[in-house]
Amino acid sequence: MPPRYRYEEIADDLQKRIEDGEFPPGSRLPSRRELTSHYEVTAPVIDRAMQILRVKGITETLAGVGVYVRDSPSDS
Template sequence: MPAKPKWERIADEIRGKIESGELASGAQLPSTAQLRAEYGVSAGVVRQAILVLQTQGLVEGVHGVGVFVSES
Protein backbone atom coordinates (compact mmCIF):
# COMPACT_ATOMS: atom_id res chain seq x y z
CA MET A 1 0.00 0.00 0.00
CA PRO A 2 1.53 3.33 -1.02
CA ALA A 3 2.18 5.96 1.61
CA LYS A 4 -0.36 8.77 1.89
CA PRO A 5 0.60 12.05 0.27
CA LYS A 6 1.94 14.63 2.71
CA TRP A 7 -1.07 16.93 2.22
CA GLU A 8 -3.42 14.08 3.09
CA ARG A 9 -1.52 13.25 6.30
CA ILE A 10 -1.65 16.92 7.35
CA ALA A 11 -5.38 17.16 6.54
CA ASP A 12 -6.02 13.95 8.51
CA GLU A 13 -4.14 15.29 11.54
CA ILE A 14 -5.95 18.64 11.53
CA ARG A 15 -9.30 16.86 11.00
CA GLY A 16 -8.53 14.67 14.02
CA LYS A 17 -7.80 17.73 16.14
CA ILE A 18 -11.10 19.29 15.08
CA GLU A 19 -13.07 16.09 15.74
CA SER A 20 -11.44 15.59 19.16
CA GLY A 21 -12.18 19.19 20.17
CA GLU A 22 -8.50 20.11 20.44
CA LEU A 23 -9.29 22.73 17.78
CA ALA A 24 -12.65 24.15 18.81
CA SER A 25 -15.25 25.77 16.60
CA GLY A 26 -14.00 29.24 15.65
CA ALA A 27 -10.37 28.48 16.55
CA GLN A 28 -7.69 29.79 14.21
CA LEU A 29 -5.39 27.24 12.59
CA PRO A 30 -1.65 27.89 12.64
CA SER A 31 -0.39 30.00 9.74
CA THR A 32 0.90 28.43 6.53
CA ALA A 33 4.45 29.30 7.64
CA GLN A 34 3.92 27.60 11.01
CA LEU A 35 2.45 24.48 9.39
CA ARG A 36 5.30 24.40 6.85
CA ALA A 37 7.84 24.46 9.66
CA GLU A 38 5.95 21.92 11.79
CA TYR A 39 5.60 19.37 8.98
CA GLY A 40 8.70 20.22 6.93
CA VAL A 41 6.72 20.70 3.71
CA SER A 42 6.19 23.38 1.07
CA ALA A 43 3.47 26.01 1.15
CA GLY A 44 1.72 24.20 -1.71
CA VAL A 45 1.39 21.05 0.38
CA VAL A 46 -0.12 23.04 3.26
CA ARG A 47 -2.51 24.83 0.87
CA GLN A 48 -3.68 21.51 -0.57
CA ALA A 49 -4.41 20.16 2.93
CA ILE A 50 -6.37 23.30 3.85
CA LEU A 51 -8.27 23.19 0.54
CA VAL A 52 -9.41 19.63 1.28
CA LEU A 53 -10.60 20.66 4.75
CA GLN A 54 -12.44 23.67 3.27
CA THR A 55 -14.14 21.43 0.70
CA GLN A 56 -15.27 19.17 3.55
CA GLY A 57 -16.71 22.20 5.37
CA LEU A 58 -14.41 21.81 8.37
CA VAL A 59 -12.53 25.11 8.02
CA GLU A 60 -13.13 28.53 6.48
CA GLY A 61 -10.53 30.91 5.14
CA VAL A 62 -10.82 34.64 5.80
CA HIS A 63 -8.72 36.52 3.26
CA GLY A 64 -5.84 38.34 4.93
CA VAL A 65 -6.76 37.03 8.38
CA GLY A 66 -6.34 33.26 8.47
CA VAL A 67 -8.10 29.91 8.46
CA PHE A 68 -10.63 29.06 11.16
CA VAL A 69 -12.51 25.97 12.26
CA SER A 70 -16.05 26.22 10.91
CA GLU A 71 -18.83 26.92 13.36
CA SER A 72 -20.64 23.68 14.13
Protein backbone atom coordinates in the same frame (compact mmCIF):
# COMPACT_ATOMS: atom_id res chain seq x y z
CA MET B 1 -3.66 0.10 -0.35
CA PRO B 2 -2.17 2.87 -2.52
CA PRO B 3 0.35 5.26 -0.98
CA ARG B 4 -1.10 8.45 0.44
CA TYR B 5 0.03 11.91 -0.42
CA ARG B 6 1.55 13.97 2.38
CA TYR B 7 -1.16 16.65 2.05
CA GLU B 8 -3.82 13.98 2.67
CA GLU B 9 -2.03 12.85 5.82
CA ILE B 10 -1.79 16.45 7.03
CA ALA B 11 -5.46 17.13 6.30
CA ASP B 12 -6.42 13.97 8.22
CA ASP B 13 -4.17 14.94 11.13
CA LEU B 14 -5.62 18.46 11.31
CA GLN B 15 -9.16 17.08 11.08
CA LYS B 16 -8.43 14.70 13.97
CA ARG B 17 -6.93 17.55 16.02
CA ILE B 18 -10.07 19.60 15.35
CA GLU B 19 -12.35 16.69 16.31
CA ASP B 20 -10.30 16.10 19.48
CA GLY B 21 -10.90 19.70 20.52
CA GLU B 22 -7.37 21.03 20.07
CA PHE B 23 -8.87 23.58 17.67
CA PRO B 24 -12.47 24.18 18.82
CA PRO B 25 -15.16 25.70 16.58
CA GLY B 26 -14.46 29.35 15.84
CA SER B 27 -10.75 29.06 16.58
CA ARG B 28 -8.04 30.10 14.16
CA LEU B 29 -5.70 27.44 12.83
CA PRO B 30 -1.95 28.04 12.92
CA SER B 31 -0.53 30.13 10.07
CA ARG B 32 0.82 28.58 6.90
CA ARG B 33 4.34 29.36 8.13
CA GLU B 34 3.69 27.60 11.45
CA LEU B 35 2.17 24.57 9.70
CA THR B 36 5.02 24.28 7.17
CA SER B 37 7.47 24.28 10.07
CA HIS B 38 5.43 21.84 12.18
CA TYR B 39 4.91 19.31 9.38
CA GLU B 40 8.26 20.04 7.66
CA VAL B 41 6.69 20.50 4.21
CA THR B 42 6.41 23.29 1.65
CA ALA B 43 3.64 25.89 1.51
CA PRO B 44 1.88 24.27 -1.49
CA VAL B 45 1.48 21.04 0.52
CA ILE B 46 -0.18 22.98 3.36
CA ASP B 47 -2.36 24.84 0.84
CA ARG B 48 -3.58 21.53 -0.58
CA ALA B 49 -4.34 20.17 2.90
CA MET B 50 -6.26 23.38 3.72
CA GLN B 51 -8.22 22.99 0.48
CA ILE B 52 -9.33 19.51 1.56
CA LEU B 53 -10.57 20.79 4.94
CA ARG B 54 -12.37 23.69 3.24
CA VAL B 55 -14.09 21.39 0.72
CA LYS B 56 -15.19 19.10 3.56
CA GLY B 57 -16.77 22.13 5.25
CA ILE B 58 -14.53 21.84 8.31
CA THR B 59 -12.81 25.20 7.91
CA GLU B 60 -13.37 28.54 6.25
CA THR B 61 -10.78 31.00 5.03
CA LEU B 62 -11.08 34.71 5.66
CA ALA B 63 -8.82 36.47 3.14
CA GLY B 64 -5.96 38.24 4.86
CA VAL B 65 -7.11 37.05 8.28
CA GLY B 66 -6.62 33.29 8.47
CA VAL B 67 -8.25 29.87 8.43
CA TYR B 68 -10.92 29.21 11.05
CA VAL B 69 -12.70 26.09 12.24
CA ARG B 70 -16.35 26.38 11.25
CA ASP B 71 -18.82 26.72 14.08
CA SER B 72 -20.86 23.86 12.68
CA PRO B 73 -19.07 21.59 10.19
CA SER B 74 -22.44 20.31 8.95
CA ASP B 75 -23.41 23.81 7.75
CA SER B 76 -22.64 24.49 4.11
